Amino acid sequence: MSEPAIRIKNLTKDFRIGVRGVKLRAVDNVSLEIGDNQIFGLLGPNGCGKSTTMKILLGLLEPTKGECSIYGINSHSVKSRLNVGFLPEAPYFYKFLSGRELVRFYARVCGVPKSEISDRTEDVLTLVSMQNAAHRRVGTYSKGMLQRIGIAQAVVHDPKLIVLDEPTAGVDPIGSHAIAELIIALKERGKTVMLCSHLLAQVEGLCDRVAIMSRGKLVLEGGVDELLEKEDQRSLIIRDFNPQAQAEIEAVLAKYGSKLDKVEAPRISLDRLFLENTDGAAIGSGQDVNDKEDA
Numbered sequence: 410m411s412e413p414a415i416r417i418k419n420l421t422k423d424f425r426i427g428v429r430g431v432k433l434r435a436v437d438n439v440s441l442e443i444g445d446n447q448i449f450g451l452l453g454p455n456g457c458g459k460s461t462t463m464k465i466l467l468g469l470l471e472p473t474k475g476e477c478s479i480y481g482i483n484s485h486s487v488k489s490r491l492n493v494g495f496l497p498e499a500p501y502f503y504k505f506l507s508g509r510e511l512v513r514f515y516a517r518v519c520g521v522p523k524s525e526i527s528d529r530t531e532d533v534l535t536l537v538s539m540q541n542a543a544h545r546r547v548g549t550y551s552k553g554m555l556q557r558i559g560i561a562q563a564v565v566h567d568p569k570l571i572v573l574d575e576p577t578a579g580v581d582p583i584g585s586h587a588i589a590e591l592i593i594a595l596k597e598r599g600k601t602v603m604l605c606s607h608l609l610a611q612v613e614g615l616c617d618r619v620a621i622m623s624r625g626k627l628v629l630e631g632g633v634d635e636l637l638e639k640e641d642q643r644s645l646i647i648r649d650f651n652p653q654a655q656a657e658i659e660a661v662l663a664k665y666g667s668k669l670d671k672v673e674a675p676r677i678s679l680d681r682l683f684l685e686n687t688d689g690a691a692i693g694s695g696q697d698v699n700d701k702e703d704a
């Protein structure tokens with residue numbers, strides 16, 4: 410049987426805080442498995458232990474108890490990270506490099522063979538739609554562009570698992586939508602994506618499975634559809650609805666022991682309205698200004 414992308418077993422992490430060294434339990438006996446080629450959302454309020462769990466998984470922190478593995482290799486081992494790309498919550502990139510130089514740098518650090526660095530760099534710059542801004546210095550990038558270049562550096566060595574901590578934090582709806590599409594593209598390339606996000610509407614549309622943490626504990630885990638569907642209810646979307654038909658519909662439903670609960674007009678989301686009215690303007694695209702006008 411093949412190993413899951415991530416296996417977390419009875420994970421506990423205590424921090425000592427303050428001068429008295431009081432113990433704070435950030436992660437409390439968490440067990441979780443994430444299958445291959447899924448988009449998995451790890452959710453929970455601020456301070457519930459998501460980042461700590463991710464950091465232990467990536468070998469950046471030692472657990473107090475329990476263990477984690479990536480594709481069957483314990484997180485203690487450097488080997489477990491060969492197959493992982495990571496975008497931290499607040500990434501710091503050297504701002505004097507261009508986007509292209511930055512991605513090439515990470516490709517070298519992650520052991521991409523020299524002969525493949527150029528092709529891989531251009532491939533991921535295209536994947537994140539940053540090829541036109543790749544010559545610009547990272548210090549001039551907007552928040553959305555930084556997140557995209559952050560994803561490019563996380564995937565340049567073609568890892569099987571990509572861990573994204575708040576990939577859309579501070580990004581506008583257009584950028585956020587583009588990052589969601591990018592995550593779907595990664596899944597289509599056969600990758601597993603684990604993501605932490607507070608944008609629940611986005612997580613709902615994007616993730617196959619989710620887990621919710623609260624006060625360090627895992628309180629819920631399952632498939633998004635199975636968790637959110639109201640089993641005994643169904644919506645029918647009716648085109649050219651005639652209110653006069655309602656009484657007859659209710660009578661037919663009553664014949665089968667069903668009841669019409671609510672009649673309402675379907676709405677588009679505010680996100681969709683925003684996107685439709687901003688033409689999905691390309692990331693980093695300012696308005697062209699004719700220099701002569703200012704002269």
Ligand SMILES: Nc1ncnc2c1ncn2[C@@H]1O[C@H](COP(=O)(O)OP(=O)(O)OP(=O)(O)O)[C@@H](O)[C@H]1O
Pocket residue numbers: 424425426433434435453454455456457458459460461462
């Ligand atoms: N290095 C540390 N030393 C002491 N306490 C820490 C440390 N790192 C995290 N904590 C504490 O552990 C708890 C969990 O923090 P963590 O960063 O994992 O939460 P989170 O769920 O990622 O929150 P957010 O959504 O705000 O990013 C918090 O109470 C935090 O203050």
